[in-house]
Amino acid sequence: MTDFFEGIETVRFEGLDGGDLSYRHYDPNEVVMGKRLEDHLRFAVAWWHSFAWPGGDPFGGQTFERPWFGDTIELARLKADVAFELFEILGQPFFCFHDADVRPEGQDFAETTRNLEEIVDYIGEKMESTGPRLLWGTANLFTHRRYMAGAATNPDPEVFAYAAATVKTCMDATHKLGGENYVLWGGREGYETLLNTDLKRERDNAGRFLQMVVEYKHKIGFPGTILVEPKPQEPSKHQYDYDVATVYGFLKDYGLENEVRLNIEQGHAILAGHSFEHEIALAASLDVFGSIDMNRNDYQSGWDTDQFPNNVPEVALAYYEILRAGGFSTGGTNFDAKLRRQSLEPVDLVAAHVGAMDVCARGLKAAAAMLKDGALEEARARRYSGWSDAQVSEMLRGGLDECYRAASEGRYAPSPRSGQQERLENLVNKYV
Ligand code: XUL
Ligand code: CO
Numbered sequence: 001m002t003d004f005f006e007g008i009e010t011v012r013f014e015g016l017d018g019g020d021l022s023y024r025h026y027d028p029n030e031v032v033m034g035k036r037l038e039d040h041l042r043f044a045v046a047w048w049h050s051f052a053w054p055g056g057d058p059f060g061g062q063t064f065e066r067p068w069f070g071d072t073i074e075l076a077r078l079k080a081d082v083a084f085e086l087f088e089i090l091g092q093p094f095f096c097f098h099d100a101d102v103r104p105e106g107q108d109f110a111e112t113t114r115n116l117e118e119i120v121d122y123i124g125e126k127m128e129s130t131g132p133r134l135l136w137g138t139a140n141l142f143t144h145r146r147y148m149a150g151a152a153t154n155p156d157p158e159v160f161a162y163a164a165a166t167v168k169t170c171m172d173a174t175h176k177l178g179g180e181n182y183v184l185w186g187g188r189e190g191y192e193t194l195l196n197t198d199l200k201r202e203r204d205n206a207g208r209f210l211q212m213v214v215e216y217k218h219k220i221g222f223p224g225t226i227l228v229e230p231k232p233q234e235p236s237k238h239q240y241d242y243d244v245a246t247v248y249g250f251l252k253d254y255g256l257e258n259e260v261r262l263n264i265e266q267g268h269a270i271l272a273g274h275s276f277e278h279e280i281a282l283a284a285s286l287d288v289f290g291s292i293d294m295n296r297n298d299y300q301s302g303w304d305t306d307q308f309p310n311n312v313p314e315v316a317l318a319y320y321e322i323l324r325a326g327g328f329s330t331g332g333t334n335f336d337a338k339l340r341r342q343s344l345e346p347v348d349l350v351a352a353h354v355g356a357m358d359v360c361a362r363g364l365k366a367a368a369a370m371l372k373d374g375a376l377e378e379a380r381a382r383r384y385s386g387w388s389d390a391q392v393s394e395m396l397r398g399g400l401d402e403c404y405r406a407a408s409e410g411r412y413a414p415s416p417r418s419g420q421q422e423r424l425e426n427l428v429n430k431y432v
Contacts (some may be wrong), residue, residue: 004067004082005346010089011354021347021354026361028091032368033323041360042332044094044135045087046293047101049306049338050349051079056341063341071104076119080126087132090353094133096183096334099170100140109162113169120173127177135181135332136227136263136291137174139167142187142235152209153189153202153240160205164212171213175222180330181291182222183263184213185229190236206240207254214259225330227263227290230279232272234304243272244282251288261290265336266318267297267304277317284325291331292318294360308337308356313432315363316370323367324377333360366431375427379420 014022028038055063062069068079080102087095103119106112127133141151141163149155151163167184174182189206191197210228217226228251232242241247244262251257262283269279276292283289294315296307309315322328335356339348370376386392391411395402406412 002067002078002081002085005085005089005350008089008347008350011091011350021350023354023358023361025358025365030365032365033371035327037361037364038093040327040364041357042094042135042328043090043092043357043360044096044332044334045083045090045092045353046334046336047083047095047097048140049336050086051083052101053338055339055344060341064344073104073115073118076103076115077122080119080123084126084130084132086349086353088130089350090357092132092353094135094180094332094334096134096136096138098138098140099166099173100143105144109165116169116173120176124177134174134177134179135334136183136224137170137177137179138183138185139163139170140187141166147188150188150190150202150236152186152206153191155198155202160209164209167213168216171216171220171222174224175220179224180332181225181227181263182213182217183227183229183291184210185231185263186239186241188236188239189241190233190239192237203240203250207250207256210251210256210260211254214256217259225290226260227331228260229263229265229268229293230272231265231268231304234271243269243274244279244286244288248283248286248288257286257288261288261331263291263293263331263334264289265293265295266309266314267295267306267336268293270297270299271302271304275317276314277321280318280321280325284321289322289325289331291328292322292333293336294333294356295335295337306336306338307340308335308352309359310355312359312362312366313428315359316366316432317428319360319364320367320370323364323371363432369431370428373427373431376424379424383417383419 011021011023013027014024016024018024026037028036030037032040054069068075068082083095099116102123103115106115141147146159146162152160154160171182214226228241228247230241230243230247231239233239244264247262251260264279264283266276269276280289294309296309296311298305298307335353337356339352395406
């Protein structure tokens with residue numbers, strides 16, 4: 001036991017009148033649509049933001065003073081101790097990590113790998129004795145200076161190889177810990193300027209890299225899902241995994257659309273000019289939806305602010321699409337969210353997650369109520385009901401000539417109908 005969270009009790013569901021550090025909406029055992037809320041939401045804490053991030057911004061460095069900051073195995077163990085204490089306080093069923101979040105960097109690849117293996121064993125013991133599971137593991141292929149021009153898309157093949165070797169060690173670690181997914185976010189897989197970039201080669205190299213990941217997954221028998229996390233820019237000016245549509249085209253090009261699914265993040269969707277629910281709905285419709293990184297971007301700032309979610313109507317629409325798609329299978333709700341840099345106290349870390357979990361629970365329950373009500377789905381079905389008409393398949397088969405003939409004969413004389421947007425929005429507001 002460390003003393004980091006001293007005086008902070010385990011957080012419990014207390015209902016609407018509950019205290020500051022209680023769940024007012026998230027009762028893990030509440031059954032919604034035949035499933036416990038905990039099993040619907042599958043919450044995860046992100047190691048990088050909660051334990052590794054020092055609180056810096058482009059104008060200033062570290063604001064957080066954590067007793068585990070430093071690059072030694074002993075401090076990495078202390079960090080893991082505190083992490084598992086937070087999971088216990090929150091009752092979090094899952095966590096996620098990058099290699100660089102949990103282990104110190106060594107002098108060379110071999111030492112770095114030994115450090116990772118040592119700390120993964122330690123984490124494994126803690127998982128066994130306390131219960132939380134690994135939602136996903138991933139490799140940090142963007143912080144170290146060797147990756148400044150990308151990893152899989154680096155102009156230097158030695159960096160490609162180093163990154164691939166690192167991914168192998170992270171997949172091994174994820175597999176060993178029983179991880180349910182493995183994530184690849186293309187941190188610097190993009191470019192700063194086209195003037196020095198061979199775009200076609202870089203895209204092909206990224207395709208081969210992902211094929212190698214999938215081949216290795218099958219080789220070691222990793223049963224989890226490989227997930228790609230789209231983001232349009234930041235840190236690179238342009239990133240190849242721009243958004244769901246772009247990644248889907250990429251997967252098709254490299255024959256991976258049945259092997260890889262998507263991890264969709266609210267803030268990344270906003271940066272790409274989409275809504276979170278749009279990205280989820282599109283992935284679901286293409287049958288590549290996997291998991292979500294739940295957070296909130298500031299709508300004015302224009303960068304990835306990674307705040308904890310606090311907007312129930314938005315979150316409800318996201319979970320509405322997830323429930324329509326049948327809910328999570330191996331995926332879950334990972335809080336890829338960080339404290340504001342002035343939120344110095346250990347209790348701030350607890351409160352941030354408590355609030356976020358409550359927001360998600362409210363959102364999911366609202367989404368389930370909207371589905372149960374059925375009016376939205378009925379309105380959608382009514383809007384497209386013309387497509388079940390027999391003459392429609394004839395029209396589709398017949399091509400332009402058939403459409404011309406039918407329209408000339410007056411068989412198609414469309415009369416515009418209301419899209420009913422305001423009425424549908426009113427319906428949503430009934431539940432959020
Ligand atoms: C960065 C981001 C990452 C990924 C994992 O914007 O979202 O934390 O989720 O590498
Ligand atoms: Co993310």
